[in-house]
Every structure is written in structure tokens, then in C-alpha cells.
Amino acid sequence: MAGGIATIDQQLENAARAFGTPTYVYFADAIETRAQRLQAAFGGRFALSYAAKSNPNPGVLSWLKAHVAFLDVSSIGELRLGIGAGWDAKRASFTGPGKREFELREAIENGVGELVVESVREAIAADRIAALLGRVQDVMIRIAPARVPKGFGDQMAGRPVAFGIDVECMHDELPKIFALANLRVMGLHIYSGTQCLKPDAISENYRTFIAVFREVSERYGFSPEKLVFGSGLGIPYHNGDAPLDLDAVASGIVDELDALKSEPRFSGTQLVLELGRYLVGEAGYFLTRVISVKDSRGSRIAICDGGMNNHLPASGHFGMVIHRNYLMHKVGGSDAGLEKVDLVGPLCTSIDRLASGVMLPRVEEGDLIAVHGSGAYGLTASPIHFISHAAPREVLVDQYGQHDVTRAFGAL
Numbered sequence: 001m002a003g004g005i006a007t008i009d010q011q012l013e014n015a016a017r018a019f020g021t022p023t024y025v026y027f028a029d030a031i032e033t034r035a036q037r038l039q040a041a042f043g044g045r046f047a048l049s050y051a052a053k054s055n056p057n058p059g060v061l062s063w064l065k066a067h068v069a070f071l072d073v074s075s076i077g078e079l080r081l082g083i084g085a086g087w088d089a090k091r092a093s094f095t096g097p098g099k100r101e102f103e104l105r106e107a108i109e110n111g112v113g114e115l116v117v118e119s120v121r122e123a124i125a126a127d128r129i130a131a132l133l134g135r136v137q138d139v140m141i142r143i144a145p146a147r148v149p150k151g152f153g154d155q156m157a158g159r160p161v162a163f164g165i166d167v168e169c170m171h172d173e174l175p176k177i178f179a180l181a182n183l184r185v186m187g188l189h190i191y192s193g194t195q196c197l198k199p200d201a202i203s204e205n206y207r208t209f210i211a212v213f214r215e216v217s218e219r220y221g222f223s224p225e226k227l228v229f230g231s232g233l234g235i236p237y238h239n240g241d242a243p244l245d246l247d248a249v250a251s252g253i254v255d256e257l258d259a260l261k262s263e264p265r266f267s268g269t270q271l272v273l274e275l276g277r278y279l280v281g282e283a284g285y286f287l288t289r290v291i292s293v294k295d296s297r298g299s300r301i302a303i304c305d306g307g308m309n310n311h312l313p314a315s316g317h318f319g320m321v322i323h324r325n326y327l328m329h330k331v332g333g334s335d336a337g338l339e340k341v342d343l344v345g346p347l348c349t350s351i352d353r354l355a356s357g358v359m360l361p362r363v364e365e366g367d368l369i370a371v372h373g374s375g376a377y378g379l380t381a382s383p384i385h386f387i388s389h390a391a392p393r394e395v396l397v398d399q400y401g402q403h404d405v406t407r408a409f410g411a412l
């Protein structure tokens, strides 16, 4: 992050003063740095596609449209948010294993760039709707490889999954999709694992993608316009997590990418890296203020104004098997005199806990705590309606200052 922690803390304090807490604060310069870093590491071989699911905040979406090539949405709601934020639907792809007919229809009507079809059933439905609308719709086919290397936080292939067409049966299923008159298969898509910090596992995964892409393209005599690589690039969330070595990922794969591109069939193919958290995760902080402090049976407990209702992943209830504290700091605190403290939210449930036994400078009433790694899967992954507290504010910081980009969530 440009400017270092002191600048970040000043910005966080300003945001809390101006907008109140709990608040998410997103730093645009940090997202930009990430986008540039990705382009530099892979030598421009990949265009970037932003997965809206990681953070569909309209301010973030709007800012991103000038910084990444494509947008990937996984519901019609995300497509509406993207269009509302000024994205041309042509730059959007629509993934998701359970697209409903009205979603397919609205996406096609709005001119979505590609539907990422995940089953023959869905392709048949899309073909019928495209025919009714008098369109030929571009599609990519999502394929689920048989294997995902160890090291991914969540796996969307390599075991029984709802996502995409399993490679084991793709040669029964793909011809049925290629045959549909109102769909034009122009690309292939694989997203098989997320949140990986091991460069070797990521580049091995990409090699698997390349093998599948090559096999399908050769078998069906097809020159894909786009091949989408689900990035799997992870970020450090916890003490002891080493940041991902992006150069090591790149050096493990660029030769294979170049070999692929040197084949005539792929010379015009655009390679796309689809990702969310690596771009925006570390650019965001969740800011919560300590309402009161209680010493209870030997533990110091700080009760904060936002908890799992605002940030489910930090509470450990978003796929974490054993809760580990997110990285966090006390805004304006030094590293001297660290003490163990439990941070809980305002909800009447013992699972509303942001941190257990985290070491922070002594926490007092009124202190501000900043939870790191909160720019992706923060608010969007949280049960904000539980116990009916007002939704947190959201602030985007760019070169012009701080902007209130708070979303409305109904009558809270």
C-alpha cells in the first residue's frame, strides 16, 4: 500500500470520523497496484476479469471498469450492479451453476458478453431463450477438471461438484452444446480452486487447464476466442501466512502459455485471468469501534459495533474449519505493550466473535480496530439482516478523497 501504515491509519481515522462505524474502507490505489503487479508478473499475457462476487460494491465496480478488461458476474443481481456502475454488458461473463430462466433471459436481452454454460441443461435453456429473442448468444463452456492440486482453500473440481461439466463426461456432453443453433461456443472456462498461497500448486493447476483447453479445442476443431483461467491466487489472512510469490507462479507457467499461443489454433486466443480477492482483498479494511470492554473470568473482551453480521468471514463462519484470527490492528496503536483480547460483535450470540486471544495494544472503549484482508468477501458474504443492526458504511478512497459508496439494504 502506497504511503505506509501511518497514512492508512490517518485515512481510517478520517473515514470513521466522517462516516461513522462500522465501516468498510477500500483503497483504490492498492487495487491499482495489484492490477499493475499482475500485468507485470505475467508480462501482459492475461487480460483480467474481475469476479464481482468478491466485492460488488457499486463504487468499487465503477472504479474497476477503467482498470480491468472484463467483469464476471454470478447472478442477475451482479449483472444489474455492473450495468448500474457503468459497465457495458458486452464486457461481462455470467457464471454460476444454478442460473434461472429469467436470469438467462435478462442477461441475453441486455447483451451479456458471454454466458458461461455449466451444463447441457442450461445450454439447452439458453439456446431456447436466445431463439425466442432472435439472437445467437456467445457462450463459454465451463469444465471441471478431474484433479486440483493440494493447497486451495476451496475446491470447485477434482471431486463431486455442482460446477461445470466434469472432464470425465465432457465428450458425451460437449457435442450437444456445440450443436445448439442459437449458441456460439467461443471459449472455455475453468475455475477449480480458490485462495491458494502455493505458487507451484497454482501453476500446476494452470497446466491442467491448458491440457483440458488443448484437448477440447483439438477434438472439436475449434479455435477459442477466449480461454478463462480461474486464478486461485490467494492472499494472507492470518499471522504466519506468507504472501503469495506471484513471480514464482508466473515463472511456473509462462513457457506453457507461450507454447499454447504459438500454436496456430490459439494464436488469436485471448487468455483471461478471472479473480477477485487477489485484486481487492488486501485493499480493504473493516473498521469497527469498541463500544465497551469487559473483564470476564480472566479474559478481556472488547465488544465492538460490528461483528459477524458485517464480516462473516472474519468471524470464521465462512468455510473456515478452525477459527483463526484475521490480521488486524488497533488504529493509531503502537506495537508496544501488546495484550491478549477477545473481540466480539454486538449480536446476542456467542458465535459473534471477530478475534479470540488476539494480541493488540491495550484495547479501551472508543478504540478503532481495523480488520485487514476485508476488501473481498466482507460485506457481500455477511448476514447483515441478522439482529437488524443498520448496515455498515462503505468508503472508497481514491486520489480525489474519500467517497461514501454505502449500499442500501432495505429497511435497516
Ligand SMILES: Cc1ncc(COP(=O)(O)O)c(C=O)c1O
Pocket (backbone or CB within 6 Å): 051, 054, 072, 095, 156, 191, 194, 195, 230, 231, 232, 233, 274, 275, 276, 277, 278, 376
Ligand atoms: C467462478 C468463480 N470465479 C471467480 C471466483 C473468484 O475467486 P477469488 O476471489 O478467490 O479470486 C470464484 C470464487 O469462488 C468463482 O467461483
